[in-house]
Amino acid sequence: MSEARLLAPKLSPTEKGFRLFFLAAAIVALGQMFLIALFLLNEAAGLLATAPLGDFLFSKDWYPTYEPPEFGALALIVGSVVVTIGSSLIATPVGLGLAIYLAFLAGRRKREWIKPAVELMAGVPSVVLGFIGLAVVAPFLQDVLDLPTGLNVLNASFILALMAIPSIASLGEDALAAVPRDVLDASYALGATRWETIWKVAIPAAMSGLSTAVILGLGRALGETLVVLMVAGGAAQIPTSIFDSVRPMTATLAAEMGETAIGSAHYHALFALGAVLFVLTLAFNLLAYWLGVRWRRG
Amino acid sequence: MALFGYSLKERQTRELLALGVIRFLGGSFLAVMGALVVYLVYRGGSAISWDFLTEYPRDSMTAGGIWPAIVGTFGLAAGSMLVAIPLGFGAAIYLAEYARPGPLLTVIRLGVNNLAGVPSVVFGLFGLAVFVSFLGFGRSLLSGCLTLGVLTLPTVTAAAEEALRQTPASFREAALALGANRWQAIRQVVLPAALPGMLTGAILALGRAAGETAPIIFTASAALTLNAPESVFSEVMALPTHIFNLATNGAHIAATRPQQFGACLTLIVLVLGLSLFALIIRARLRKGRKW
Amino acid sequence: MTKIGFLALAIISVFGLGASYQAADRPRGESVRISGSTTLLPFTQKAAEEYLKDYPQEVVTVSGTGTGEGVKSLVDGVVDLAAASRDLRPEERERAQAAKVTLRRVTVAKDGLAVIVNASNPIRELTLDQLRGIYLGTINNWRELGGQDRVIVPINRDSSSGTFEMWIEMVLGGRKHRPDAQVQSSSGAVAYAVGGNRQAIGYVGLGFLDGPVAVVAINGVKASIEAVVTGSYPISRGLYVFSRTDSSASADKFLNYLLGAKGQALLEAEGYAPAGN
Numbered sequence: 001m002s003e004a005r006l007l008a009p010k011l012s013p014t015e016k017g018f019r020l021f022f023l024a025a026a027i028v029a030l031g032q033m034f035l036i037a038l039f040l041l042n043e044a045a046g047l048l049a050t051a052p053l054g055d056f057l058f059s060k061d062w063y064p065t066y067e068p069p070e071f072g073a074l075a076l077i078v079g080s081v082v083v084t085i086g087s088s089l090i091a092t093p094v095g096l097g098l099a100i101y102l103a104f105l106a107g108r109r110k111r112e113w114i115k116p117a118v119e120l121m122a123g124v125p126s127v128v129l130g131f132i133g134l135a136v137v138a139p140f141l142q143d144v145l146d147l148p149t150g151l152n153v154l155n156a157s158f159i160l161a162l163m164a165i166p167s168i169a170s171l172g173e174d175a176l177a178a179v180p181r182d183v184l185d186a187s188y189a190l191g192a193t194r195w196e197t198i199w200k201v202a203i204p205a206a207m208s209g210l211s212t213a214v215i216l217g218l219g220r221a222l223g224e225t226l227v228v229l230m231v232a233g234g235a236a237q238i239p240t241s242i243f244d245s246v247r248p249m250t251a252t253l254a255a256e257m258g259e260t261a262i263g264s265a266h267y268h269a270l271f272a273l274g275a276v277l278f279v280l281t282l283a284f285n286l287l288a289y290w291l292g293v294r295w296r297r298g
Numbered sequence: 299m300a301l302f303g304y305s306l307k308e309r310q311t312r313e314l315l316a317l318g319v320i321r322f323l324g325g326s327f328l329a330v331m332g333a334l335v336v337y338l339v340y341r342g343g344s345a346i347s348w349d350f351l352t353e354y355p356r357d358s359m360t361a362g363g364i365w366p367a368i369v370g371t372f373g374l375a376a377g378s379m380l381v382a383i384p385l386g387f388g389a390a391i392y393l394a395e396y397a398r399p400g401p402l403l404t405v406i407r408l409g410v411n412n413l414a415g416v417p418s419v420v421f422g423l424f425g426l427a428v429f430v431s432f433l434g435f436g437r438s439l440l441s442g443c444l445t446l447g448v449l450t451l452p453t454v455t456a457a458a459e460e461a462l463r464q465t466p467a468s469f470r471e472a473a474l475a476l477g478a479n480r481w482q483a484i485r486q487v488v489l490p491a492a493l494p495g496m497l498t499g500a501i502l503a504l505g506r507a508a509g510e511t512a513p514i515i516f517t518a519s520a521a522l523t524l525n526a527p528e529s530v531f532s533e534v535m536a537l538p539t540h541i542f543n544l545a546t547n548g549a550h551i552a553a554t555r556p557q558q559f560g561a562c563l564t565l566i567v568l569v570l571g572l573s574l575f576a577l578i579i580r581a582r583l584r585k586g587r588k589w
Numbered sequence: 590m591t592k593i594g595f596l597a598l599a600i601i602s603v604f605g606l607g608a609s610y611q612a613a614d615r616p617r618g619e620s621v622r623i624s625g626s627t628t629l630l631p632f633t634q635k636a637a638e639e640y641l642k643d644y645p646q647e648v649v650t651v652s653g654t655g656t657g658e659g660v661k662s663l664v665d666g667v668v669d670l671a672a673a674s675r676d677l678r679p680e681e682r683e684r685a686q687a688a689k690v691t692l693r694r695v696t697v698a699k700d701g702l703a704v705i706v707n708a709s710n711p712i713r714e715l716t717l718d719q720l721r722g723i724y725l726g727t728i729n730n731w732r733e734l735g736g737q738d739r740v741i742v743p744i745n746r747d748s749s750s751g752t753f754e755m756w757i758e759m760v761l762g763g764r765k766h767r768p769d770a771q772v773q774s775s776s777g778a779v780a781y782a783v784g785g786n787r788q789a790i791g792y793v794g795l796g797f798l799d800g801p802v803a804v805v806a807i808n809g810v811k812a813s814i815e816a817v818v819t820g821s822y823p824i825s826r827g828l829y830v831f832s833r834t835d836s837s838a839s840a841d842k843f844l845n846y847l848l849g850a851k852g853q854a855l856l857e858a859e860g861y862a863p864a865g866n
Contacts, residue, residue, distance in 0.1 A: 065749075094324075126509070256748060524650075546774045
């Protein structure tokens with residue numbers, strides 16, 4: 001690429017024209033992406049005119065349409081965090097287990113079928129999984145465990161895990177498959193069993209790739225909307241058990257954004273929730289990127 | 299032999315146990331997903347008929363079909379690509395072929411990748427404030443396409459740039475050595491080689507756009523339209539919001555269960571069909587690639 | 590390689606064609622967009638269907654995600670009519686004034702908030718105070734009300750709901766509801782949830798008494814069309830449609846249909862009490 005640049009002849013007018021066109025496309029596309037981020041943060045900052053940041057972040061009273069309204073987001077933030085952690089407890093072992101299975105146990109022919117199938121699963125629209133949680137899992141949980149409601153942290157975590165597992169498994173398998181064959185062969189030659197090779201050699205070697213996979217999967221669970229909107233129960237409370245309902249930030253945004261007039265306190269409060277989500281996903285992605293860079297170097 | 303301080307017998311037991319757990323974990327997910335698909339096909343399949351796919355809803359959604367939702371989903375997904383493909387491909391060509399590598403490019407790329415991870419509901423919030431209210435496009439096909447286009451833009455850009463970068467530098471060098479200018483090299487050598495890869499990314503994004511719900515609830519979708527969309531300023535129904543509305547906002551939730559399952563199956567077939575198509579292209583590309 | 594590229598391009602364009610296929614060019618009236626209260630959704634949907642049978646040249650789209658959303662969209666000019674299960678809030682009036690929009694209100698129906706429990710629950714009568722206690726969180730078990738020893742699962746509505754706001758005002762007197770109450774996004778969803786949960790209690794419009802649910806009498810009066818019309822039921826309200834004074838002729842025509850004999854007959858068939866204008 002850079003050597004080619006040296007060889008390039010002087011720019012002709014057509015050449016300049018197209019170059020300008022692509023530059024314009026790049027500026028519009030990239031500029032617009034950054035504008036979204038700016039817009040979000042700017043509208044969120046509008047909340048500070050009506051309420052101090054501490055009240056927003058640390059009060060758990062979310063009564064947006066009361067007179068006077070209260071916009072305490074703590075219960076909503078905790079709701080998001082709880083279902084994300086819950087889903088990670090299910091998705092991490094299962095997703096990594098599936099990745100290990102695909103990379104070491106499945107055999108070539110099975111892998112060629114199962115891996116694309118798993119990748120396809122990553123594309124199932126979230127509204128379909130939310131619907132399954134609502135129409136199938138919730139009544140099942142409620143009846144079998146005799147719960148007050150099947151729309152709770154457990155159900156939401158389970159469905160979110162179903163969404164995260166395919167991407168964890170697929171990326172995790174990529175990372176495991178990238179471990180050099182020689183290293184594994186050396187381990188087998190030393191008399192190690194398959195599990196010992198996987199556990200002591202392959203997993204440490206692929207560690208940063210595997211953690212990237214897990215973090216990206218969790219980032220997806222954190223930002224997922226329809227599943228938690230349909231399945232988490234919608235109660236803006238700090239849960240005390242996995243059978244309690246919660247109202248994660250994304251669900252709150254989806255449920256309430258339609259009614260908020262531009263510039264109202266509720267509008268700014270929702271944008272502030274959006275900004276919190278934005279910052280959290282940014283943190284997840286940067287962490288994944290950083291681990292990915294380390295992985296490529298290592 | 300007592301490797302790792304355990305007897306052979308212990309190690310063998312461990313091996314069996316650990317691999318058993320791995321198989322169980324992987325198998326349980328595949329089993330759950332398999333059961334889910336079978337259940338959806340069973341419940342949805344009994345709801346789907348030619349009339350279901352081609353009729354308007356009737357009797358407060360309890361009868362009739364999902365035709366306007368299918369039309370709306372097609373329109374929204376295609377329209378979003380009209381936004382995302384020209385901009386995304388153009389930006390990708392600039393980034394891959396013209397921009398000088400350096401810290402600025404790294405930051406830009408990082409920004410693109412990060413925006414691809416921003417929750418879709420946040421884009422919905424943005425679309426509602428900017429396209430629907432501020433620009434006055436109203437709740438319409440246009441607002442929905444723009445919102446989904448902005449949402450898929452980072453994905454389309456990143457995939458296109460990746461495809462361009464995978465075209466070897468020697469292709470460009472050969473073209474330039476033959477006296478082609480940069481644009482000629484791009485158009486006649488690089489793009490033909492990279493285009494299938496770029497379009498694969500676009501199809502995956504198309505599938506994602508077709509399945510998105512949160513960004514279009516308030517920017518594009520109506521619960522019920524009994525006419526075809528007249529213009530880009532019409533509200534449309536869409537499959538994902540139709541499922542959502544019937545299951546949560548509906549007046550007759552129990553009575554419309556068959557419709558809900560039918561719409562789910564239709565949406566899945568549509569979205570997974572597109573992804574499957576993209577995956578097949580990608581697999582063939584990898585096999586057929588000679589560089 | 591290029592073949593695949595063309596195939597991909599073809600797929601994308603098929604999507605576009607599929608969408609434009611239906612854009613037939615017969616003459617049409619201006620479109621009427623109605624949104625707002627989910628309580629009125631069964632009626633507005635049904636009415637739109639029948640209306641288009643009588644006037645096939647008209648165009649009507651129906652949405653319903655909550656009164657708050659409908660009123661906001663009406664002021665923004667996103668919709669032509671807003672169904673509402675409460676009157677305007679002060680800040681909505683201010684906003685309309687600031688936007689130089691004058692809103693008109695017509696009552697299309699009267700409605701009571703029927704309190705429902707699962708059909709297997711023996712409780713059939715509560716006082717307004719007991720109801721308030723349940724939703725404030727001071728009463729937590731059906732045993733305290735003479736029922737089975739089971740935790741009460743109160744079901745609430747989303748904040749965008751006009752029904753929710755009427756409930757907070759008329760039953761809770763504006764006090765904060767307990768935060769752990771389940772939230773459903775429509776009356777239909779509340780009825781469905783209560784029908785599937787032995788411990789649940791909820792409130793819905795009269796048009797939503799579907800499934801295995803039982804109506805609970807409040808202060809000795811059971812919610813019914815008659816009790817709402819005579820005013821004896823304590824938790825009654827009007828259901829409204831708001832329009833703008835600068836609305837289109839098509840919007841006025843549809844609104845008149847809703848209020849006319851045909852519209853009101855459909856209304857009663859769906860289980861609401863007539864407006865009695």
